Amino acid sequence: MATPVVTKTAWKLQEIVAHASNVSSLVLGKASGRLLATGGDDCRVNLWSINKPNCIMSLTGHTSPVESVRLNTPEELIVAGSQSGSIRVWDLEAAKILRTLMGHKANICSLDFHPYGEFVASGSQDTNIKLWDIRRKGCVFRYRGHSQAVRCLRFSPDGKWLASAADDHTVKLWDLTAGKMMSEFPGHTGPVNVVEFHPNEYLLASGSSDRTIRFWDLEKFQVVSCIEGEPGPVRSVLFNPDGCCLYSGCQDSLRVYGWEPERCFDVVLVNWGKVADLAICNDQLIGVAFSQSSVSSYVVDLTRVTRTGTVAPDPMQDSRPPAQQPPHPSAPLRRIYERPSATGSEPQRVKQNSESERRSPSSEDDRDERESRAEIQNAEDYNEIFQPKNSISRTPPRRSEPFPAPPEDDMATAKEAAKPSPATDVQFPVPKLEVLSRPPVVTSTPAPKAESPIIPATRNEPIGLKASDFLPAVKIPQQAELVDEDAMSQIRKGHDTMCVVLTSRHKNLDTVRAVWTTGDIKTSVDSAVAINDLSVVVDLLNIVNQKASLWKLDLCTTVLPQIEKLLQSKYESYVQTGCTSLKLILQRFLPLITDILAAPPTVGVDISREERLHKCRVCYKQLRSISGLVKSKSGLSGRHGSAFRELHLLMASLD
CATH class of the missing domain: 2.130.10.10 (YVTN repeat-like/Quinoprotein amine dehydrogenase)
Structure with missing residues (x-):
């Protein structure tokens, strides 16, 4: 037979x-x-x-x-x-x-x-x-x-x-x-x-x-x-x-x-x-x-x-x-x-x-x-x-034909793929509750032991510390494999591109650090700007922002144009760094700039004062340019919106 x-x-x-x-x-x-x-x-x-x-x-x-x-x-x-x-x-x-x-x-x-x-x-x-x-x-x-x-x-x-x-x-x-x-x-x-x-x-x-x-x-x-x-x-x-x-x-x-x-x-x-x-x-x-x-x-x-x-x-x-x-x-x-x-x-x-x-x-x-x-x-x-428009198809498309199933090689597997036995056909109704338990499963193939209904009871509870948090976690091989696979997939995605970007960035930062070791902060910032890489400017500003005493008036003339670029960036970290630097400049130098510009001219020649007056004029012009951008973004929602609203208030004296 x-x-x-x-x-x-x-x-x-x-x-x-x-x-x-x-x-x-x-x-x-x-x-x-x-x-x-x-x-x-x-x-x-x-x-x-x-x-x-x-x-x-x-x-x-x-x-x-x-x-x-x-x-x-x-x-x-x-x-x-x-x-x-x-x-x-x-x-x-x-x-x-x-x-x-x-x-x-x-x-x-x-x-x-x-x-x-x-x-x-x-x-x-x-x-x-x-x-x-x-x-x-x-x-x-x-x-x-x-x-x-x-x-x-x-x-x-x-x-x-x-x-x-x-x-x-x-x-x-x-x-x-x-x-x-x-x-x-x-x-x-x-x-x-x-x-x-x-x-x-x-x-x-x-x-x-x-x-x-x-x-x-x-x-x-x-x-x-x-x-x-x-x-x-x-x-x-x-x-x-x-x-x-x-x-x-x-x-x-x-x-x-x-x-x-x-x-x-x-x-x-x-x-x-x-x-x-x-x-x-x-x-x-x-x-x-x-x-x-x-x-x-x-x-x-x-x-x-x-x-x-x-x-x-x-x-x-x-x-x-x-x-x-x-x-x-x-x-x-x-x-x-x-x-x-x-x-x-x-x-x-x-x-x-x-x-x-x-x-x-x-x-x-x-x-x-x-x-x-x-x-x-x-x-x-x-x-x-x-079937491009305005043309008549000579033969109907074949895309609606079902895909033929391959023959089963192993009859044992065929039995596994068959419908469930009468004992497993019976459905057990689950009462509808506000907190619902896992429904009974009727399988067309025998479920592996790894899928036994041992589900942590705290899976959907609010996050918080419990006694079980201080005990060793029960290792479930299938879940561990899933997590590892997800992690490896994320690590591989864009890895080569990121390596190229980081190598270039490291090289640029080495150039800036060589100047930084001489103690000339202004020249270090100038070299970072000359590289024409905003990521390097952001790295440098994140350091300078931590010590307000490093900021000088001549440093502001170099940094303010970069801040304007950062505030328009699509990267959240760039915008955040730009807001922090601008806030420091406004708090530390805006009163000084407005006072010097409002002071009456002096009699005689004072070269240092003329240089300071020139720097204040440059900074004032740059701040005026940035104020329009800050005002337009002050209506944003979220953390950045509140930061721009604070900057807008600090820049009110410019108007």
């Missing part, structure tokens, strides 16, 4: 070298599940067709590493944000740059396309969220409220709301038309990495580094349930297209969850490490992960995965008792999104309520767009996927 061929539930599709340097971000096209975009430290955005080895298109123009990428729903546009805060939008069908958007002051951490109007939302490490009209290059709204980097943005399916997740442990919901926050969802005890709207109902899911997934009711604005005990930080979640369950891409596994009540339907072991994005097409879930310059793709056959409380018959067994599962509700429990009738229409109220933050295109933007290119690397795959 012939042995039946058994296929795998999950398998690795391929691994490619996506960039010349480290991959820093990636995203899957959610409509097809077959288009992959990657961003790298080489400042490029590359496009790939899943399961094909060659790059389809390479997008250039960014001058710093690409930190975030996002495809729109029809997969015709792509937006990429860089480490410097710039955003570029490309038209993939026309193979050209569409827009360059400037305005953020730090890394772009998150992006999303509006589902209907031609808008893009961006979240940054500068804590701001901006809504852009990509037709006019304009910023429509700026949303303020987060206190740390905004890690994820998602528009609601009806296009009326925007959800944001940030390192400040909060999730916020914004009303796009009113331009204000509707609700804040506290509860996570770690940075929130991802948010996803339910495709139909008023429900929002959020995943955090505190190893929990929370579900939020968007009518009552309260928590519905909480999944605890994830193997590691939650980085990627995705609702099933019909909304029956939520998939969580965990470390080396896919978990399938329900939320009312909270429970785990299935666990599928997938050796994908830290999966970065998920997409679904043809009952297959595609997961992608990256490590250094490589990107790997994986497939999970969802027809072999339990997705609701009702378990499908097992093809490996002739008969089995029905599982005692709560029936899946036939009707949604809450309100359903009302989508616009015409997908091309945009919400009119957004246009009417737009703030006056738009800016006209500048020549610098035009130059950026001329220098940004879309280079087609593989014309055959490009024509198949994008």
Whole structure:
């Protein structure tokens, strides 16, 4: 009798070298599940067709590493944000740059396309969220409220709301038309990495580094349930297209969850490490992960995965008792999104309520767009996927075909990949409590012993010292490996570039130190300025700022122009050093400068007094130049805002 061929539930599709340097971000096209975009430290955005080895298109123009990428729903546009805060939008069908958007002051951490109007939302490490009209290059709204980097943005399916997740442990919901926050969802005890709207109902899911997934009711604005005990930080979640369950891409596994009540339907072991994005097409879930310059793709056959409380018959067994599962509700429990009738229409109220933050295109933007290119690397795959406008495709695209599953080599493994036995099919309902315990897990593969439910009880409690803090920590090998892997990944990222920068900086500081040893502070500062490296000036000022007696009037004439540059820097430490130095100068020398300039002229020639008067005039002119900059920044929020307001008060006598 012939042995039946058994296929795998999950398998690795391929691994490619996506960039010349480290991959820093990636995203899957959610409509097809077959288009992959990657961003790298080489400042490029590359496009790939899943399961094909060659790059389809390479997008250039960014001058710093690409930190975030996002495809729109029809997969015709792509937006990429860089480490410097710039955003570029490309038209993939026309193979050209569409827009360059400037305005953020730090890394772009998150992006999303509006589902209907031609808008893009961006979240940054500068804590701001901006809504852009990509037709006019304009910023429509700026949303303020987060206190740390905004890690994820998602528009609601009806296009009326925007959800944001940030390192400040909060999730916020914004009303796009009113331009204000509707609700804040506290509860996570770690940075929130991802948010996803339910495709139909008023429900929002959020995943955090505190190893929990929370579900939020968007009518009552309260928590519905909480999944605890994830193997590691939650980085990627995705609702099933019909909304029956939520998939969580965990470390080396896919978990399938329900939320009312909270429970785990299935666990599928997938050796994908830290999966970065998920997409679904043809009952297959595609997961992608990256490590250094490589990107790997994986497939999970969802027809072999339990997705609701009702378990499908097992093809490996002739008969089995029905599982005692709560029936899946036939009707949604809450309100359903009302989508616009015409997908091309945009919400009119957004246009009417737009703030006056738009800016006209500048020549610098035009130059950026001329220098940004879309280079087609593989014309055959490009024509198949994008089918350029005004052309007729002779053959239908093949991207919708399911990926064939490889035959199972080991029958023992096949049995492990099969559906759970009747004993493990029974779901144990978990009561909904405000403080929720880890839900029972029903696995489609036997869980390794390392995943036994030994979870520290203090994981989600407020940080504070307890008796257990003074005892040796219990070492869990799997968690230790995860931490080591995260640490090594961060160390490797940009290591070579940083070594070059630090070597150059060390050489410049040696030059300055050689002059410093002679005791001539003024000449040391002059040599640092002559090197034309602000990092060296900052290092030197940090030393001089510690001893006020080192400051002299002639030193101020050299330092003040550098302070003006520091106050305009995108680096927080540079701005802080500039504020400290300017405060010292104002407190120590401004009264002297104003008194000398106001004093009546003396009779006769006094060379030393003339020199001092000249220095005071130079300093006064420089301070007047800086005062406008300080005044413009005094309205900022946070620590820098208060520092600039203090400087503005100290400089009041200049007016």
